[in-house]
Amino acid sequence: MSSGAEPSPTATSYCRFIARRGSPPLDGAASLGVTGVEVDLGSGQRRHIWTYGALRSEEPIRPNAIDVLLTSKDEPGASLFVQGARFAADLRERAPQLSARAAWLREKRMWFVLLAILAALFFLGYMSGFSPAKSIAKALPDSWRERLGKTTRESMTEGHKECIDPAGLAALKRLTDRLSQGAPANVPFNVHVYDWSLMNAFAVPGGQIVLTKGLLDKSQSPDETAGVLAHEMGHGIEMHPEAAIIRGIGLGATLEVMLGGTTGGGLANVGLMLAQLGYSRDAEREADKHALELLKAAGISPKGLGNFFTRVVKMEADEGDKSPGAFSWFRTHPPAAERARLVGAQHDYPASPALDAGDWQSLKSICNKTRAADEAT
Numbered sequence: 001m002s003s004g005a006e007p008s009p010t011a012t013s014y015c016r017f018i019a020r021r022g023s024p025p026l027d028g029a030a031s032l033g034v035t036g037v038e039v040d041l042g043s044g045q046r047r048h049i050w051t052y053g054a055l056r057s058e059e060p061i062r063p064n065a066i067d068v069l070l071t072s073k074d075e076p077g078a079s080l081f082v083q084g085a086r087f088a089a090d091l092r093e094r095a096p097q098l099s100a101r102a103a104w105l106r107e108k109r110m111w112f113v114l115l116a117i118l119a120a121l122f123f124l125g126y127m128s129g130f131s132p133a134k135s136i137a138k139a140l141p142d143s144w145r146e147r148l149g150k151t152t153r154e155s156m157t158e159g160h161k162e163c164i165d166p167a168g169l170a171a172l173k174r175l176t177d178r179l180s181q182g183a184p185a186n187v188p189f190n191v192h193v194y195d196w197s198l199m200n201a202f203a204v205p206g207g208q209i210v211l212t213k214g215l216l217d218k219s220q221s222p223d224e225t226a227g228v229l230a231h232e233m234g235h236g237i238e239m240h241p242e243a244a245i246i247r248g249i250g251l252g253a254t255l256e257v258m259l260g261g262t263t264g265g266g267l268a269n270v271g272l273m274l275a276q277l278g279y280s281r282d283a284e285r286e287a288d289k290h291a292l293e294l295l296k297a298a299g300i301s302p303k304g305l306g307n308f309f310t311r312v313v314k315m316e317a318d319e320g321d322k323s324p325g326a327f328s329w330f331r332t333h334p335p336a337a338e339r340a341r342l343v344g345a346q347h348d349y350p351a352s353p354a355l356d357a358g359d360w361q362s363l364k365s366i367c368n369k370t371r372a373a374d375e376a377t
């Protein structure tokens, strides 16, 4: 070619240049310049320079490649086919991102990271003995648990609007703060109410708790709501939701949800699964034990927890078997008699209502204002 005047760093190779999809290919010569691939399409044609950093190849360039097919961010839509093993080999050195190894690493890096985390977590679980799922849950970063909790909460409350009346939110925060006094400082509780007529309450990962309007409606006093809330906080403190999800869908899938990966069918059902599995009797007793401690630290009577439970179970029995199945809070919880005994065994301590009359009214009216799930938060 007629580039004898310039210092040509490498020999030129035959190339075909396509300016855009559908346009006719132009024959030319490609060479490896100082800053990029230089394309000479003959006299009268503009010289193209594609900088090395902006190069992409559809197929990674392997060590034994005999030609390359390139695109460039410098000239979107254009493509360049260059023939020659020498050209391909030299290009690999100048634009290492095009090599097969780089592509493989990009693809695998994520999995290396996951594997390393898995190995570390399994080791931690193994070292700490009894409950690997729980040990793993405790070893996870807070932000991951938070994300898992959000996904789970959205899955479980699908089709229901979140209640956000400001006075109600303020009352809910006062109640949550009061109950949090006796909780470990590293569990940041976050309580959400949904406009859902089903009487329900559940904890999801990351210290997030969902209460339904149905539950507030059926509560006859703030102490009853406080008792249920304290029980769910107990599950949160013990990381029962995290452990149940890890056991249910496996650690790999759980990590995927937490890392913001796929939201495939199995993962969308995380919430349903959590609801259906429920917790073991032992887990429920642990949560009740925490509930009593939290109520005591907050100076709230535990009778609300006991009363509510007894009353609602009796009510359900009176209404016959038209309860909502898997989602019923009371289905998955210890028998009323057992809980009543537990509450009854508590020594009396000075207590005041969980909320004053005004705040209680505000909390019961929290669904006067709602927000759909897809609206910005």
Ligand SMILES: [Zn+2]
Pocket: 231, 235, 279, 284, 287, 333
């Ligand atoms: Zn429970």
